[in-house]
Amino acid sequence: RLIQESIERGETPFFVNATAGTTVLVGLTHLYCSRKGLINRSVDLEPQGAFDPIRALSAVAKNYNCWLHVDGSWGGTVAFSENVMKEKDWLDGSELADTFTMNPHKLLGVPLQCSLLLTPHSGHHLFSTTNSLHASYLFHGNPHDLGDGTMGCGRRPDAAKLFLGWKWYGRAGYGARVDHALAAATELTDLVRTKAEDGKGFELVVDPTPFLQVCFWFIPPALRAKMGEKRVKAGEVYVETVSRITKVIHAKVNESGEFLIEYAPLSGIPCFFRVVLNAPTVQKGHLERLVERIEEVGNRIEWAKEELGI
Template sequence: MKSQAQDILDGDAAELDLLVSQMKDLMVGYVNESRKPGALVVEYKLPEELKPLIDLDLPYTGIGIPGLMPMLRNILRYSVNTWNPGFMDKLYAGTNPVGIVTDMLISLLNANSHVYHVSPVLTLMEDCVSEKLAKLLGMGERSGGITCPGGAFSNQLAMLTARNYMFPEIKTKGYCTFGKKLTVFTSSSGHYSVEKTGMALGLGLDNIIKVPCDDQGRMRPDELEQLIIQSLGRKETPFFINATAGTTVLGAFDPLKEIGKIAKRYKLWFHVDGSWGGSLIFSDKHKHKIEGSSLADTFVLNPHKLLGTPLQCSFILASDRQIFKQTNSLGAQYLFHDDSKYDLGDSTVGCGRKPDAIKLFIGWKIYGISGYKKRIEHAFKMARYLTNLVKNNNKFKMVLEDPPNLQICFWYIPKGMKILDREEKETKKYQTWKEQMTLVTKEIHRRLRERGRFLFDYSPLELNGKELPIFFRVVINAPSINEHYLDEMVREVERAGEDVLEYLEENKILQDGLRSENHHINGNYNVNGNHSVNGNHSVNGNHSVNGNGYINHNGLKNWNS
């Protein structure tokens, strides 16, 4: 007679067999549907509309296995399908079949890669792939690294490691007796995680010094050096430079070689946030964009972006692979018994660690450097194609005529609306045009999002000291993107923008002062009737744009009707 424990063991295997069989059909069907002509990226619903459509009730008595598949189908139906080539919204795209299998393996093992003896194979894989990445970047014979749960946490660990290494007394005594003001330097287009880290480490946002960028969105080394000199003149202690290899909005690459030399000259820690652009190391054709990475003390690279590994997969690499444990270990003997270099959790500020490195290890094994190279170069080919489509269409205006990376940024210019020269940025006319172009972009984005065929984002930006109108940002990443999808996307934007100016004017959201046939603007930016637009783009009455830029429609016509 079987014991209750044996029944459970047998039941687990049988239940897994049933669920995996059912999930196979569900997953394959989901991917197939995403590639069909006209397939939606998302069946978009507002939160209030979505809540009744998904069962958010958490019962006392569970729904059991029979209720699982209907629930999963519903989750898939209303989620964003990143496998769809129309998903061009973020710096990641859908993963690949190998990635799915790898994630399933991680869940099957349910392993914790904090100490070697509970995850021996996964630990060796992480150590191996980290070292290989660091060597590709030219970081030296002693280089290597570990994974963190995302690029923001990787950047945080880099700054914490730098502070603890350069000022070890802070690790034990804190800032109370330190007596120095630490300063950090980062690009004005850099990721906000640097500022978040400044908050977390108690440095203060005022001491995260933003370095101006040039007209291509790259940090200016001359400005960096002047800001360091000024900080020293104020008797502060500069200690950390964050350069970016592939900024979030424009995809710009800071001049790493020049910045690295400045860091060495002033004895500052040189960190490179290559979360987005670091993966170009796999492409002979494009890796010159990250020349100077060999000078970095630490370097962040996220394969879950450009290489298509499943989220999350982020590496923090260092010229000295032991630096993380040296600076961050607390020697917790109840967990880390033998002071082993393979107890990777001792190098972080956390404890439990998902073995994310296996996602890149297995992907690298299957696809090889040549496979990743092919993926990257296809993405750049499609980015060039979209760039030419936009540049050769008089309904659009590029933010940068020659994008440095895979983000294609542009405005849609409605028929009859004047394009103002950037040199007019100080004029009242330019400010009004900027606000109105922002409303146009947000309204077109709303229409596209509600239609659901394509999903991409918009962004603000200050470029070379000038605040630009909000513009569209399309990210080319997925290997499934081709010329057909890009042609269709451009047509979809044109369709969404056909009557946008008339719509905004008709509903008292936008004045018509910057149509090409009428350039008169009064100082109060009045629109027809008693509706006036204030600095936050809000309109009195029933029509307003809220703080997030979404237009509230009370009785207004619906574009989709």
């Protein structure tokens, strides 16, 4: 539809960008707002998760002669997990992409920086033809010199870092890292869901967690009744107040030195805790303690002294 609208405006659409592993959330804002009663209209929108349907997008791109790029910077390296490739359709159709980006320095823990741009079109020659300035004072026709095929010809050899890690850990080692991260995300999601079901003030932004980012809110018992009234009476006030609660707890938890966590904003909904699971050293006990710590900090804060507007 968007491509057709672009053509009707006299434009020439040429590029379709698909995402393989979003870093926050996708397609959730209107769904959340509708579910919480923050907007007074129905919406036909479901959680899209972390991965776009590459195969379907490829068909659209080819139909309109558009270049299909897949941004797998965060999630593309799940390809190392045999379990993911067998059980999930996250990268289905990725072989149809014109270009595919992945950053092993993210999910695989390869030292910064290590970014790959892959293509099935003539391999390195595509990039050489597109990016080369033919600087004769540097390059003299040596086919093994890859510097002329990148926009930053003097950059460090990123691929060598992945090569060495791959040789050391093997596909099985990298795959185990991915599997461990996914299992940890499921464990944390389960912990937060259990707290929510027990009426402890926790709430998942989306359930189940679509990838490795577990996103949730925590509203302390002392504020819960008041916040329930704000949710009904004034959507914008509710969003601002819960965002403030999240930020205050976030700061206190980080100041304690026990954990270093993050929160994230998303248009139309309150800021939420965003815990990204990746490190292979993280175990279930760490996750249990994190949830306990957030609850402890939230319950100990003297909220009457905070400017919450309630």
